[in-house]
Amino acid sequence: MIYQGKQKIWADYQKEIPDDHWFYVRSCIRQNFFPGAEKMFLEICRGLLKKDFYETEHHTTCGGIAYHCDTIPQETVMTIVARQFALMTEAGYENYVASCITSFGNYIEILETWKEFPELEAKIRELLWKACKREFNKPKYVAHASDLIYKYRNEIAARAKFRLVNRHTGEPLRAVEHIGCHYAKMFPSRSIGGAEYPYVLSGMIEAWGGNVIDYPERRHCCGYGFRQYHVKANRGYSISNTYKKFESMEPYHPDFILTNCPGCPYFMDRWQYVIAETEGKTYGENGYGIPVLTYEELASLVLGYDPWDIGLQLHQVAVEPLLDKLGIEYDPSAKYKGLNRKDIMRPELPGVLRCC
Amino acid sequence: MDFGFKISPSSAINLDNVDTVKFEQLHDMEPDVYKCMACGSCTSTCPANRFSGMSMRKVILALQRGKEKDVVSMMRNCMLCGKCTMVCPRGINTRHLILSICRIYREDGK
Numbered sequence: 001m002i003y004q005g006k007q008k009i010w011a012d013y014q015k016e017i018p019d020d021h022w023f024y025v026r027s028c029i030r031q032n033f034f035p036g037a038e039k040m041f042l043e044i045c046r047g048l049l050k051k052d053f054y055e056t057e058h059h060t061t062c063g064g065i066a067y068h069c070d071t072i073p074q075e076t077v078m079t080i081v082a083r084q085f086a087l088m089t090e091a092g093y094e095n096y097v098a099s100c101i102t103s104f105g106n107y108i109e110i111l112e113t114w115k116e117f118p119e120l121e122a123k124i125r126e127l128l129w130k131a132c133k134r135e136f137n138k139p140k141y142v143a144h145a146s147d148l149i150y151k152y153r154n155e156i157a158a159r160a161k162f163r164l165v166n167r168h169t170g171e172p173l174r175a176v177e178h179i180g181c182h183y184a185k186m187f188p189s190r191s192i193g194g195a196e197y198p199y200v201l202s203g204m205i206e207a208w209g210g211n212v213i214d215y216p217e218r219r220h221c222c223g224y225g226f227r228q229y230h231v232k233a234n235r236g237y238s239i240s241n242t243y244k245k246f247e248s249m250e251p252y253h254p255d256f257i258l259t260n261c262p263g264c265p266y267f268m269d270r271w272q273y274v275i276a277e278t279e280g281k282t283y284g285e286n287g288y289g290i291p292v293l294t295y296e297e298l299a300s301l302v303l304g305y306d307p308w309d310i311g312l313q314l315h316q317v318a319v320e321p322l323l324d325k326l327g328i329e330y331d332p333s334a335k336y337k338g339l340n341r342k343d344i345m346r347p348e349l350p351g352v353l354r355c356c
Numbered sequence: 357m358d359f360g361f362k363i364s365p366s367s368a369i370n371l372d373n374v375d376t377v378k379f380e381q382l383h384d385m386e387p388d389v390y391k392c393m394a395c396g397s398c399t400s401t402c403p404a405n406r407f408s409g410m411s412m413r414k415v416i417l418a419l420q421r422g423k424e425k426d427v428v429s430m431m432r433n434c435m436l437c438g439k440c441t442m443v444c445p446r447g448i449n450t451r452h453l454i455l456s457i458c459r460i461y462r463e464d465g466k
Contacts, residue, residue, distance in 0.1 A: 216370040216371065235359075247368045
């Protein structure tokens with residue numbers, strides 16, 4: 001890798017991100033997969049950094065899953081999105097931040113479409129008015145939540161209790177980053193770092209002391225790809241993509257994988273179990289898998305939050321080896337305690353993948 | 357454990373390890389090879405595709421990825437009918453490209 005060349009490309013794709021006053025919309029699926037991630041995003045931005053983030057319980061899905069599964073037309077998605085923008089307008093905000101990568105790609109795609117086809121925007125405004133008597137202003141700025149953690153990365157680093165350094169060896173942890181396809185592959189200019197070398201997650205890892213590892217299939221899809229998974233007959237294709245990524249990164253011995261998409265961490269985490277059961281192969285040390293984290297979870301870890309408070313017990317791949325390397329203390333007996341120390345029950349252990 | 361689906365063998369590629377000398381030679385002879393956008397029109401119209409698996413789209417991708425052996429065995433099935441040339445939206449003379457590929461990528465590997 002020619003590092004200087006990549007830095008030049010990253011420099012061509014920097015964007016000015018507003019510092020404060022955001023209208024936040026959640027993902028449809030992240031709260032089921034990684035329940036602490038969005039909570040910790042708001043906790044860090046509002047509680048720790050004292051920024052203004054507004055969210056409303058009235059917002060819905062952006063329609064992205066149905067759109068990318070080819071079950072609804074784009075006009076329907078546009079009307080759903082127009083309603084979200086109407087909620088933002090009613091709340092008095094102009095900056096819009098999405099938790100989900102597909103939502104982010106969806107919003108950008110729709111705004112670009114409206115720019116090219118103003119008559120379509122007029123049609124959607126009419127449809128929205130007929131549907132729910134709402135009007136909207138287009139957001140001045142649309143960001144993905146990882147853009148904001150990237151923007152605040154140095155503030156987080158200044159408050160960090162842990163660095164991404166192996167406490168046993170003193171070496172920086174080896175991190176693999178995986179960017180969701182809808183972040184930069186559709187509209188590279190709206191991302192940080194462009195489509196080929198997006199810097200949004202690499203910047204976080206470097207700021208917090210880790211070492212980013214490059215590997216051949218780094219930009220390959222995680223395997224989710226909507227129809228590749230949702231159509232059951234295609235699931236072999238989905239897992240084969242994930243398998244290809246793991247085979248490619250295996251020789252580089254990453255300590256963890258960092259992601260910024262709802263689907264990617266889920267599939268890279270859960271498919272490790274399926275690969276272990278079908279192929280008998282694990283990719284971490286001593287029979288463990290490679291822990292897969294979201295950027296909010298990683299930020300929370302370096303800030304010193306309790307791993308079980310941020311939902312790491314709901315990962316398929318055990319995070320304990322990573323916590324040990326970071327020097328984070330945790331109570332193994334509290335792993336399966338939920339909110340208010342409620343017992344959330346222990347899962348059945350897999351046959352091949354070591355989980356505790 | 358049977359999940360109802362299987363995992364294909366990994367097709368991971370490390371482009372740092374791919375020898376591109378022959379592909380560059382092909383590019384010198386046929387500059388249009390870089391125009392291919394892998395739409396697959398050539399493959400869908402190919403009369404040899406159904407019975408032999410010949411796919412011009414796969415051929416161009418495989419050459420760029422250094423998988424020459426796959427290409428040479430696929431090339432044996434081409435009948436040089438030229439239908440792929442007629443449908444290519446990028447106007448690539450695929451028939452001529454196939455002949456050039458056969459000249460550069462010989463079966464004996466020489």
